[in-house]
Amino acid sequence: MVHRIIFYYQTFTSLQPLLIKNTVVTHIHVSSIHFGYDNDNKAYIHLNDDPPTTNKFIDVWKQLEEASKLGIKIILMVGGAGGAFSRLFSNFDIFYLLLVDTIRKYPFICGIDLDVEEPVPLNNIKMLISKLDQDFGKDFIITMAPVAYALENNTPGMGGFLYNELYKSKEGQRIDYFNTQFYYDFSSDSYETVINNGYPASKIVLGMTSSMDITNSKKIVEQLSQKYPDFGGVFDWEYINAPPDGEKDPYQWAIEMNTSMTISNPSYLDMIINYLYSYYN
Numbered sequence: 001m002v003h004r005i006i007f008y009y010q011t012f013t014s015l016q017p018l019l020i021k022n023t024v025v026t027h028i029h030v031s032s033i034h035f036g037y038d039n040d041n042k043a044y045i046h047l048n049d050d051p052p053t054t055n056k057f058i059d060v061w062k063q064l065e066e067a068s069k070l071g072i073k074i075i076l077m078v079g080g081a082g083g084a085f086s087r088l089f090s091n092f093d094i095f096y097l098l099l100v101d102t103i104r105k106y107p108f109i110c111g112i113d114l115d116v117e118e119p120v121p122l123n124n125i126k127m128l129i130s131k132l133d134q135d136f137g138k139d140f141i142i143t144m145a146p147v148a149y150a151l152e153n154n155t156p157g158m159g160g161f162l163y164n165e166l167y168k169s170k171e172g173q174r175i176d177y178f179n180t181q182f183y184y185d186f187s188s189d190s191y192e193t194v195i196n197n198g199y200p201a202s203k204i205v206l207g208m209t210s211s212m213d214i215t216n217s218k219k220i221v222e223q224l225s226q227k228y229p230d231f232g233g234v235f236d237w238e239y240i241n242a243p244p245d246g247e248k249d250p251y252q253w254a255i256e257m258n259t260s261m262t263i264s265n266p267s268y269l270d271m272i273i274n275y276l277y278s279y280y281n
Contacts, residue, residue, distance in 0.1 A: 206234045
């Protein structure tokens with residue numbers, strides 16, 4: 001089992017609840033990067049509404065580095081709503097260099113998430129993936145965040161291109177996993193439709209929002225984990241509101257998801273039991 005447990009992290013509340021030994025969280029997707037020009041027409045890169053290096057993010061980066069030391073993979077998300085890719089490709093050499101410099105400034109960032117929610121030519125996405133692969137190497141994680149229907153039916157997603165065509169290309173094979181937004185059809189059937197359409201379960205992460213009922217979510221995750229031994233994992237948008245307790249204890253969502261994914265995996269349970277036995281004896 002791939003066993004990804006992913007938080008999207010845009011509202012920068014404290015990560016302390018998950019910064020523990022043997023944390024079950026595997027990835028944090030830091031959201032989100034955008035590009036633009038200031039009043040002097042100078043190109044900028046922003047994390048949400050401010051430069052990534054601004055003082056307001058000092059503690060954020062410190063906690064993300066601590067998370068990385070605990071084994072959590074830190075992924076930088078580009079896009080979502082707001083036109084990031086249109087701006088990126090309008091002056092690619094300049095904006096891409098700002099992106100590269102940001103990633104290199106924080107070397108614990110080990111991947112990038114391309115959340116394309118605006119019309120973009122497929123060749124531009126391929127070019128971007130190739131550049132990232134060239135500049136950061138094969139171990140650098142590259143992910144995307146399509147809506148579920150774009151993988152179910154080979155219809156254009158919000159980016160206006162076919163993910164099926166991308167996935168079959170050389171560049172598409174470089175994508176480590178798809179953080180698939182199952183927000184509008186969160187079901188086992190929808191996930192299975194994606195798999196039956198030619199995508200391996202190991203690359204399809206089941207995406208949910210914090211507003212979804214956690215009891216139903218746990219049931220679906222357990223079902224899919226039982227059906228697909230290489231089930232690709234789960235993500236929640238976003239950390240601050242993660243159910244059942246939201247900001248009070250967002251880590252509880254990760255515990256619940258971990259239990260649902262491992263309950264049907266005796267070998268993993270045996271490992272936990274053996275660890276607890278050796279710890280207390």
